[in-house]
Amino acid sequence: MKIIFATGNPGKMKEVRQILADLDAEILSMKEAGIDIPIEEDGLTFEENAVIKAKAIHACAPDAVVLADDSGLEVDYLDKQPGVYSSRYMGEDTPYEIKNAAIIRKLAGAQESERTGRFISAIAAVLPDGTVLTTQGVIEGVIAHEPAGEGGFGYDPIFYVPEFHATTAELTPEQKNAVSHRGKALRAMKSKLKRYFEV
Numbered sequence: 001m002k003i004i005f006a007t008g009n010p011g012k013m014k015e016v017r018q019i020l021a022d023l024d025a026e027i028l029s030m031k032e033a034g035i036d037i038p039i040e041e042d043g044l045t046f047e048e049n050a051v052i053k054a055k056a057i058h059a060c061a062p063d064a065v066v067l068a069d070d071s072g073l074e075v076d077y078l079d080k081q082p083g084v085y086s087s088r089y090m091g092e093d094t095p096y097e098i099k100n101a102a103i104i105r106k107l108a109g110a111q112e113s114e115r116t117g118r119f120i121s122a123i124a125a126v127l128p129d130g131t132v133l134t135t136q137g138v139i140e141g142v143i144a145h146e147p148a149g150e151g152g153f154g155y156d157p158i159f160y161v162p163e164f165h166a167t168t169a170e171l172t173p174e175q176k177n178a179v180s181h182r183g184k185a186l187r188a189m190k191s192k193l194k195r196y197f198e199v
């Protein structure tokens with residue numbers, strides 16, 4: 001089975017390869033599959049965007065299993081921003097040091113109990129026969145007062161998980177995969193794919 005994962009983000013690709021390692025499949029990024037098309041993520045939910053991406057790539061590679069995720073950070077105090085705009089928040093090319101510092105500043109007036117948020121990941125699969133499968137995973141946390149940690153990517157340095165006493169940037173990749181939104185959504189998708197292909 002050939003799986004193409006629709007992302008250009010090397011950080012995500014690394015997580016995906018670790019989680020899907022036990023599937024009997026060749027796992028390719030879009031670049032490795034030679035696909036380079038612009039995709040307009042104009043859905044209003046993570047799931048809609050994941051399906052849009054997976055269908056666009058499926059049109060270029062109809063014989064492969066195409067997986068796509070859409071994910072992001074919801075901050076309750078900011079009315080669930082940046083949400084589906086997580087990568088575009090303050091501009092796609094703005095460094096995360098700046099985005100993370102801005103979010104911390106915006107929470108300056110928040111009570112501790114108001115600093116809650118979550119990473120959400122929706123995964124969509126389009127199979128060679130056109131079937132669409134979707135899953136979702138969530139990890140709850142709070143926005144840290146200062147960035148911490150060198151691991152992960154994006155908003156990881158400001159996403160503090162109380163049960164680990166650490167931000168997701170301070171976790172090892174294995175620890176993060178075990179609890180992350182994408183880890184949960186991908187493992188759920190792995191089970192669905194196994195069930196689908198066993199039948």
Ligand code: IMP
Nearest residue numbers: 069070071072073086087153154155156
């Ligand atoms: P996507 O690539 O369209 O799914 O956008 C995801 C964006 O959400 C990323 O560019 C990050 O800004 C943020 N994000 C999603 N997952 C994570 C994560 O695990 N850690 C940190 N930031 C994340």
